Amino acid sequence: MALPINTVYNLDCIEGMEQIEPETVDLLLTDPPFGISFDKVGSQYNRKQKELGKLYTEVKEDYYEFTMQWLRAAWRVMKPTANGFIFSGWNHLNDILNSLSNIGFRLINHIIWKYQFGVFTKKRFVSSHYHILYFTKLPQKNDNLRTFNRILEYSSSPGKLYFEDVWIIKRDYQKGGEKTPTRLPLAVTDKCVRMGSKENDLVLEPFMGSGSVVLSCIHHNRRFIGFEISEPIYNIAKRRIAQTEQQLNGKSDNLDSWLSKNQK
Numbered sequence: 001m002a003l004p005i006n007t008v009y010n011l012d013c014i015e016g017m018e019q020i021e022p023e024t025v026d027l028l029l030t031d032p033p034f035g036i037s038f039d040k041v042g043s044q045y046n047r048k049q050k051e052l053g054k055l056y057t058e059v060k061e062d063y064y065e066f067t068m069q070w071l072r073a074a075w076r077v078m079k080p081t082a083n084g085f086i087f088s089g090w091n092h093l094n095d096i097l098n099s100l101s102n103i104g105f106r107l108i109n110h111i112i113w114k115y116q117f118g119v120f121t122k123k124r125f126v127s128s129h130y131h132i133l134y135f136t137k138l139p140q141k142n143d144n145l146r147t148f149n150r151i152l153e154y155s156s157s158p159g160k161l162y163f164e165d166v167w168i169i170k171r172d173y174q175k176g177g178e179k180t181p182t183r184l185p186l187a188v189t190d191k192c193v194r195m196g197s198k199e200n201d202l203v204l205e206p207f208m209g210s211g212s213v214v215l216s217c218i219h220h221n222r223r224f225i226g227f228e229i230s231e232p233i234y235n236i237a238k239r240r241i242a243q244t245e246q247q248l249n250g251k252s253d254n255l256d257s258w259l260s261k262n263q264k
């Protein structure tokens, strides 16, 4: 039985992806675990955020093996025309790049997302960027079938061409409520969703965290499936989704009522 869509699951993504019909996903958009310990992260995270960071499930096995495993599962469910965006720090970038090419994906762009602060370091340069790999399942000869929407509504880096592969976008200052240390700003996830997929396309987010990708899908009329293995983090995502829906239509009281209307 196919997994209902427009739904988020508190599930290991490998297990979850096995339940998705093959070749149904239009866009893979995800921010996998970093493969670093939150005990070691720097001073830009306050103590409470670090505690939340510990609720994230980290990679215990070899990072390359882990990446091969979940990317193979993703390949099976992606349409032959599907695109993908993967976020990565520098630590395991080589594992992700190697896995992509070994599985058969084709890299289109290597984007640098520059944010406003980095992890404090004493004996090396402060890291204040993230890598975003934009890739496709399509072979070069069919590249004309690839979705790439040239959206010109706003510029994230004033004075810069919108289509440059360096994105200067601030991380959100999370006021009040539950703060999660690796939350992606919607300005970044919106851009990937809008440029890499069409309305009503199905977006897969295997490592949902606090749910920014899913919120972008709701804002921009994309269908979605999200997985998050850690229950406390999953609950944060559910609350953010319910709040977004409430703000958007002022009707849903909670996620369950919204889901009952929107699940297909």
Ligand SMILES: C[S@@+](CC[C@H](N)C(=O)[O-])C[C@H]1O[C@@H](n2cnc3c(N)ncnc32)[C@H](O)[C@@H]1O
Residues within 6 Å of the ligand: 011, 012, 013, 014, 031, 032, 033, 034, 055, 056, 057, 058, 180, 182, 183, 184, 206, 207, 208, 209, 210, 211, 212, 213, 227, 228, 229, 230, 233
């Ligand atoms: C870098 S965080 C994602 C943060 C997210 N982009 C956000 O905006 O909050 C990676 C997430 O993947 C989750 N995770 C780790 N292993 C997983 C697995 N096998 N299946 C599903 N989720 C997993 C972690 O618990 C963590 O919440």
